[in-house]
Structures are given as C-alpha cells and as structure tokens.
Amino acid sequence: MDTGHDTAGAVPELSLKLDDQLCFSLYATSLAMNKIYRKLLGQLGLTYPQYLVMMVLWERDDVTVSEIGERLYLDSATLTPLLKRMEAMELLTRARDARDERQVIIRLSDKGRALRKAAVPVPGSVFCAAACPVEELVQLKVQLDTLRERLAAACG
Template identity: 60%
Template sequence: MKTKDTEQPTAKNLLLLDQQMCFALYSANLALNKVYRKLLSQLELTYPQYLVMLVLWERDEITVSDIGERLFLDSATLTPLLKRLETAGLLVRYRATVDERQVIIALTDNGRALREKAQAVPEAVMCATDCSLDEIVNIKQQLEKLRGKLIDQI
C-alpha cells in the first residue's frame, strides 16, 4: 500500500517505506545512477571511476589517500578502481620520492583528454532532473548539510 507523498509522519505510519528519508535518498540515487550510467558508458567509465576522474581533473598528481578523503572511500575500495583506470590508460600510479609508502596518482594524456569529452555530462544530468540551476544548488546544499550532520554522529 503506497502512501501519499504529502502524508505527514505519525506514530502509526512512521515505519511505512514511503515515510523513510533513507528510501527517498536511496531511490533517487538509483535513478540518478541510471542517468549517469547511460552518459558515462559513452566515456567507458563507471560512476565511481568518473568520480575519481573528477578529483584528478581538479588536481592532478595526488595521493591515493587524498582521493579517498575527497570521495569518502577507503583504500581497499579505491585501489581496484585506480587499477582499472590505469589499465584503461587514463592514469599512472607511482611511489612518492619523499615517502615511498605514499602512492601518487597522475593523469595520462588520455586521462586529461577525456575531460573534454566529459564536459557535457553535468549539463545532461541537470537536464534529466528537469530542475533549475537554483533547485540543483539548493538540493546539493541540503544534502551536504545532511551529510555533515550524519558524519558528526558517527
């Protein structure tokens, strides 16, 4: 039984799926990932790989831990992504000369060139949402605020 989106939470309906903030975020994320999957398939990237590339396009030659910090990912999750991107010829990994425990990630020429092809992705996603730029900015700010509050609770 589906509840109306406008129905207010009460003690009686609090455990209904449609009353759950987590489900609204989860299902919106699934839909957003489908949009990204279609767009990123043209770049031969997965969504997590795209996020790594975004970080590297902002700042090349950074450590694995810096990338992980930006993306909220641990090394165990990040390392396979980086290996696949390296195999695809988009980046290289090498040890830092100052501290050989650190692995530096740097874009290749192909990785830098892919940035140009990816330019259309953000606008295409915005069009798919049918939201104005102000709405997108507001949603993003609200989600960042929520993330901050949740991280503070961990």
C-alpha cells in the same frame, strides 16, 4: 514529514512505512541518478566511481590515493582496485612517492586529460534530466551536504 524534534527534545515515534523513510527516498533517487550517469558515462567508457576519480584528478592532478579517498569518502581498500583498473585503461598512472614509499601518487595520463573534453557535457545532461530550476538543484545540494555533515558528525 515530522522533523523528529519537539520543544522538549524528545524524539517522537516515527513511521515504519517504506514511503515515509528519508533513507529510502535518498536510495531510490540515487538509483535513478546512477541510471542517468550509467547511460552518459557508458559513452565515455567510465563507471560512476571512475568518473568521480577523474573529476578529482581534473581539478588537481598529482595527488595521493589518500587525498582521493578523502575527497570521495572512500578508503584505500576500495580505491586501490578501482585505480588499478583505471591504470590498465591508461587513464592514469600510479607510482610510489620517492619521499615516502607508503604513499602512492596518482597522475593523469594524456588519455585521461583528453577525456575531460568529452566529459564536459555530462553535468548539463544530468541537469536537463532533472528538469527543475537550477536554484532548486543548488538548494537541494546544499541541503544534502548539510545532512551528510550532520550524519557524519553523529557517527563520530
């Protein structure tokens, strides 16, 4: 696949064939990844977005909605209903910050903390499903992170 750059800086005309599109490869891979996670997380009673929130909280509890949003690249309009459902599931609590009423603090409940132990096998199961060397997955993750950063910079 052509990188789209030549020495003169001009971008060549690229194919409109579906199978030539990087975005489609990312999309189709995301669908396959989500299918694996759906199976694994169903056993935990979590959706993938809920799992992401839990991972943020397992790393560092007692954070604001905006901090979770920054980590997950989600806005508060997307996060708020998700967090309300998770609170109803008794995985976390939501409370206004006493120092700044505009901020909502998210804390793990005992049930949310306990769920961490059940989630420990998930990354290994995904790794096994990928069926490739760990070095290859690490390199792919670095490349995807770099691509995300470049695309974000291009969006302004």
